[in-house]
Amino acid sequence: QKEVEQNSGPLSVPEGAIASLNCTYSDRGSQSFFWYRQYSGKSPELIMSIYSNGDKEDGRFTAQLNKASQYVSLLIRDSQPSDSATYLCAVNGFTGGGNKLTFGTGTQLKVEL
């Protein structure tokens, strides 16, 4: 059973701080990793994707991947109240036929004024 694990939170950070979200996965064959943001009652919205070990930066967001440790993280700099949402980690193993995403349960982030 391929699993993706996240701390459900809530993670509370003050406005302007760095929020750090973490995810581990069980399948060593996983090839690509995604962070989606989900507001309550809405659909997942892609924030970042990462495929290679190391860091990938996009604006206030940085994704970090360590395949040896089976660990992926998302850093949000200068957190804003609008960043308050649930952040979903998703992993794609590419089975050769299906390309399905396996999601974690999500980490709820609260950015406080």
Add this chain to the structure above:
Amino acid sequence: EPEVTQTPSHQVTQMGQEVILRCVPISNHLYFYWYRQILGQKVEFLVSFYNNEISEKSEIFDDQFSVERPDGSNFTLKIRSTKLEDSAMYFCASSAGQGAADTQYFGPGTRLTVL
């Protein structure tokens, strides 16, 4: 910006009835997916579809479920005899390719309520 659309946004049905959830994927995408999310739980993969065939399905996707691409734009999920436990948000997604790096873009979802 192209987006995935889904109709209806909310569907209420009686247990045992059939429902069809509709999706219009992004126009140049070739790979289509259905996921569901029971309230308070994780997003779960149901099925992937390419070239008019199911590529992969989960154990949730049993005989009561079917998918179809009836024309060049729509992608549907049919639930033949709904159960109470089918109540969930159903998300359609599409991607341009099937490589592991191809991003899946999600529609706004259909909230299915089975009474």
